[in-house]
Amino acid sequence: MVPTYLSFSKSFSFKCTKLSGSIYQAGFSKGKVGSSLKMSSLFTPFKFGGIGEIQNRIVLAPMTRCRASENGVPQEMVSKYYVQRASAGLLTSEGVHISPEAIGFLNCPGIFTQEQINGWKKVTSEVHDNGGKIVIQLWHQGRQSHSDFHNGELPVSASAIPVQGDQIYVQGGIKKPYETPRPLRLDEMPRIVSDYQNAARNAKEAGFDGVELHGANGYLLDQFMQSKSNTRLDFYGGSVENRFRLVGEVIEGVLQEWSPDQVGIRFSPNGVYGDMGSADNVETFS
Ligand SMILES: Cc1cc2nc3c(=O)[nH]c(=O)nc-3n(C[C@H](O)[C@H](O)[C@H](O)COP(=O)(O)O)c2cc1C
Numbered sequence: 508m509v510p511t512y513l514s515f516s517k518s519f520s521f522k523c524t525k526l527s528g529s530i531y532q533a534g535f536s537k538g539k540v541g542s543s544l545k546m547s548s549l550f551t552p553f554k555f556g557g558i559g560e561i562q563n564r565i566v567l568a569p570m571t572r573c574r575a576s577e578n579g580v581p582q583e584m585v586s587k588y589y590v591q592r593a594s595a596g597l598l599t600s601e602g603v604h605i606s607p608e609a610i611g612f613l614n615c616p617g618i619f620t621q622e623q624i625n626g627w628k629k630v631t632s633e634v635h636d637n638g639g640k641i642v643i644q645l646w647h648q649g650r651q652s653h654s655d656f657h658n659g660e661l662p663v664s665a666s667a668i669p670v671q672g673d674q675i676y677v678q679g680g681i682k683k684p685y686e687t688p689r690p691l692r693l694d695e696m697p698r699i700v701s702d703y704q705n706a707a708r709n710a711k712e713a714g715f716d717g718v719e720l721h722g723a724n725g726y727l728l729d730q731f732m733q734s735k736s737n738t739r740l741d742f743y744g745g746s747v748e749n750r751f752r753l754v755g756e757v758i759e760g761v762l763q764e765w766s767p768d769q770v771g772i773r774f775s776p777n778g779v780y781g782d783m784g785s786a787d788n789v790e791t792f793s
Contacts, residue, residue, distance in 0.1 A: 553596065556768030558717045561596035561640050569599040569644040569719070569773070571615060579604060579617030581626035586633050593639030602646030602721050605706035608663060609727070611652030613676065618643065618706045624713045631714035642717035642771070643710045645703060645761075649727030650688035650736070651781050653677050663695075664688035665730045665737035665744065670782040693741055696753065699727075704760035717769040718761055720754070725781020728754045729774075735785035747791055 550563045574584050589598055604610050604617040617623045627643075634641045650670060652662035655677040667687050674682040691699065707718050722728040730736040731753045737744050743752050754772070761770055776792035778784070785791065 555597065555640075557766045558597065558640055558642065558769055562594070562638055563596040565595040565597075567592050567595050567598040569601055569721070571601045571612060573612060573614040575614050575616035575626075577614065578620070578622065579610070579615060580620075580622050581616045581630050585616065585626070586630045589630055589639075589641060590633050590637050593634045593637035595639065597716075598634060598639055598641040599719055600641060600643045600715075602644050602726075603706070603710075605645050605647055606702040608657065609647035609702070610656045611648030611662065611675065613678065613680075615646075618645070618709045618713065619702075624709050627710075627713035627715070631716075635714070640716040642719050642769075643713075643715045644719045644721050644773070645706050645710070646721040647699070647702070647727035649730045650685070651675065651726060652688075653683055654686060655683070661686055661689040663691050664727065665750075666690050666739055668736050668738065670725070672782060690739065693743075696743065696756070699753065700756045700760040703757045704763055707761040707764040711764060717771070718765055720757060720761065720770070720772040722754055723773040723775035724778055725775075725783040728757065729781070729783060732774075732791065733783055733785040734787050734791070735783060750791070 548564065550565075552560050552562055553564050555561045572585070572588060574588065575581050589600075592598055602615065604615060604619070606617075606619050610617070616626070618627065631641055648662070650662050650664035650668070653675050654661050656662070667690050669687045670685040674684055677683050703720070710718055720728065722732065725733075725736070731743060732750050734750070737750050739745070739749075742749055744750060758770070758772070774792060775783070776788055
């Protein structure tokens with residue numbers, strides 16, 4: 508269950524140094540990933556595991572654009588956005604909701620209805636026609652949501668701990684305070700895993716080249732992994748192993764649909780977005 512690649516938020520800064528003539532050394536100023544890469548190879552093709560050959564080594568970061576319909580269907584301008592960037596080697600999609608329960612932003616796309624799948628089919632085929640590759644970022648917002656999105660039902664999380672110090676946009680573009688989320692029950696865990704698995708299967712039908720799990724930025728999977736938002740006393744809380752149980756099960760579920768060299772996960776070990784940042788982050792993510 509080892510994913511092919513990891514991506515990190517706000518952990519690295521990119522630095523480019525001239526060595527001699529037209530040779531540049533480019534690398535990340537801290538961290539262990541991709542420590543050095545000759546600039547002369549940045550624009551050359553690369554075989555990226557099961558995703559296949561990408562035309563260069565430039566990757567678009569996932570960015571929520573809120574340009575889908577009210578029903579989470581990607582619109583023409585979503586295709587346009589990705590096609591404009593298809594000359595990068597690999598595009599990561601914006602976060603895409605795996606289920607109605609996963610929603611916490613307005614006008615973000617989903618991948619749980621046939622209409623949404625059909626909308627993404629247009630996006631992926633246009634990206635492919637323009638020489639690009641695109642992986643989908645699967646997203647469940649957990650406590651970064653509001654009962655206004657769920658017919659009055661509270662958003663779900665690992666524990667009954669709300670986001671502090673911020674508010675959330677709801678329908679009508681107004682901001683409301685975050686609510687105390689409802690902790691997911693043990694008997695609901697298989698459903699969460701199967702929502703991710705269904706979304707991963709739908710992503711294949713929609714023509715994506717791979718899957719990135721959104722395990723970063725204080726969303727549901729991060730809420731389970733971090734002690735600041737997870738104080739559960741059952742198999743999904745306490746030790747690091749228990750806190751990572753859900754993400755492990757989700758990876759196993761996604762690997763029923765995709766091969767390991769087409770699956771990745773994003774972490775944000777030192778991020779504070781979404782009221783995150785746990786005292787034991789070093790132990791948790793080392
Ligand atoms: C408007 C906006 C939307 C974003 N949406 C996502 C997202 O859907 N998924 C995600 O993993 N990161 C998202 N991010 C984080 C970016 O991928 C990126 O990590 C962040 O902008 C920091 O990059 P930088 O260090 O190059 O500025 C978003 C950032 C911004 C500014």
